[in-house]
Each structure stands twice: as structure tokens, then as C-alpha cells.
Amino acid sequence: VLDPDAAPASTAVDDAGTRHELTPIATPDALGRIRAAVAAAPLVLADGHHRFETACAYRDEHPDDPAAQAIMTFVVGLDDDQLDVRAIHRLAHGAPPDLRARLGGLVDLQDAGPNTPDGVRNLTTQMSQRGALGLVDRDGLALLTPTALAVEHISRELPTELRDVDAARFDVCVRPALQDADLSYRDDALTVASMVEKGVADVAVLLRPVTVAQIRAAAFARIRMPEKTSYFSPKPRTGMVFRRLDDDATGASG
Numbered sequence: 535v536l537d538p539d540a541a542p543a544s545t546a547v548d549d550a551g552t553r554h555e556l557t558p559i560a561t562p563d564a565l566g567r568i569r570a571a572v573a574a575a576p577l578v579l580a581d582g583h584h585r586f587e588t589a590c591a592y593r594d595e596h597p598d599d600p601a602a603q604a605i606m607t608f609v610v611g612l613d614d615d616q617l618d619v620r621a622i623h624r625l626a627h628g629a630p631p632d633l634r635a636r637l638g639g640l641v642d643l644q645d646a647g648p649n650t651p652d653g654v655r656n657l658t659t660q661m662s663q664r665g666a667l668g669l670v671d672r673d674g675l676a677l678l679t680p681t682a683l684a685v686e687h688i689s690r691e692l693p694t695e696l697r698d699v700d701a702a703r704f705d706v707c708v709r710p711a712l713q714d715a716d717l718s719y720r721d722d723a724l725t726v727a728s729m730v731e732k733g734v735a736d737v738a739v740l741l742r743p744v745t746v747a748q749i750r751a752a753a754f755a756r757i758r759m760p761e762k763t764s765y766f767s768p769k770p771r772t773g774m775v776f777r778r779l780d781d782d783a784t785g786a787s788g
Contacts (some may be wrong), residue, residue: 578753620765621743623726625735626715636711640684646675654727668740695752700741701763721765
């Protein structure tokens with residue numbers, strides 16, 4: 535689709551060393567092929583559904599504004615080769631001190647050793663192998679495996695497509711035990727564990743990343759994933775592209 539001889543209009547290297555290049559696509563033939571490719575299959579909103587809903591509401595409120603008829607969108611293939619999907623872990627501030635006891639009815643809690651970087655890495659490996667969540671608290675690390683009662687509860691509360699999505703299982707099995715604790719969210723397990731160790735948070739619950747297959751199944755069933763289910767990349771660097779605030783609905787500038 536792209537002109538192999540076209541030179542990038544802008545480049546940037548992010549903190550991780552990844553190089554980003556922005557190349558305008560302006561020929562009618564290339565634009566036509568892109569439109570055909572995007573229209574050939576359903577589009578799944580993997581991120582940004584609030585922005586999409588707001589854009590639809592604005593469009594409906596301003597039917598005579600051509601610029602309200604389109605929204606700037608970043609499109610990526612819905613497959614494992616195109617998407618890197620990470621978990622978003624939960625940090626609890628103001629968690630009850632007896633959280634482990636409160637969790638006893640819905641999870642089997644297995645001690646996983648002290649809160650060290652190697653321990654956290656081993657814990658996330660065990661989570662993947664055993665379909666479990668991870669706990670980081672002042673006592674160290676633990677593996678949280680749903681009990682038969684929890685599985686029954688999950689089956690009753692969640693649609694089939696979300697029953698093995700950790701963000702949904704957290705909401706059903708763990709969130710009630712946290713009572714009025716405030717939550718914050720981070721995507722790096724080592725950083726999260728360090729924040730508990732330093733006392734920045736009382737407790738962290740580590741989640742497994744959602745899979746592309748789970749995203750597809752939930753989207754095609756028209757089910758919305760729980761809040762803060764996943765962190766996606768690639769993402770365009772902030773500031774490389776802007777939507778023009780004029781009457782040109784398709785206009786953008788680098």
C-alpha cells in the first residue's frame with residue numbers, strides 16, 4: 535500500500551529505543567486500497583471506546599458539521615503478530631490489613647516467597663501456568679487460584695467470553711474484599727511490587743494479560759471488557775499527528 539520510495543515526514547525515538555516514522559499517504563490509489571482493506575472486516579475497538587462514544591454523540595448533535603462525521607483512528611491487525619498486549623495490574627491504597635483472610639472463601643492462597651524481582655518474575659510464570667492471579671502485600675508474594683466456589687460465582691456473574699479474563703475475575707473475586715480501598719493501575723509487575731515494598735501502596739494484585747483471542751471473542755459478542763483490562767502497543771507517539779479543527783473532516787497534520 536505504501537510507496538516504498540516515500541521519505542518519512544517525521545521520525546522519533548522513544549525511551550525504549552523504538553524508532554517511529556510518519557509517512558503521509560496521499561495518492562488516491564493508495565488511499566483506496568487502505569479503505570478497501572479496512573472495510574473488508576469488522577473493526578474492534580481495542581482501546582478508546584469512550585472517545586468513540588463521545589465522537590458519535592458529537593456527530594449526532596452536529597449533523598451539519600462535516601468535521602463531525604469522522605474521527606482519527608489508529609488501525610492495527612487483530613492478531614498476535616501485530617499486537618503486544620500487556621496486563622494492567624491493580625494497586626490498592628487503604629486495603630484492609632486482613633485481606634488474605636478475607637480472600638479465603640474464593641481463592642486458594644499459596645505463599646510464593648518474598649517480594650524480590652526474581653520472586654515476582656517466578657510468580658508471573660506460575661500465574662500463566664496455573665491460571666491464577668498474583669498477590670503482593672507486606673507479607674510477600676502469593677498465588678491466588680480460584681476455588682470451586684469462585685468458579686461457580688464467576689460462571690453466574692460473567693458471560694462466557696469474560697470468565698477467564700483476569701480483570702473480570704478480579705472484579706468478582708477480589709475487589710469486594712478490598713472494601714473501600716482506592717485503586718490505581720500500572721502495567722509493569724516489577725514496578726508494582728516495588729511500590730508495595732516502599733509503602734506507596736498497601737497491596738497489589740497482578741493479572742495475566744488478556745489474549746487477542748479473548749479480545750476478539752468479547753468484541754464479536756458485543757461485550758465490553760472491564761475497565762483497565764489491557765495495555766496495547768504499538769501506539770503512535772503523542773504529538774506526531776493532530777486532527778485539524780476546521781471543516782475538513784479528513785484533515786490531519788504531522
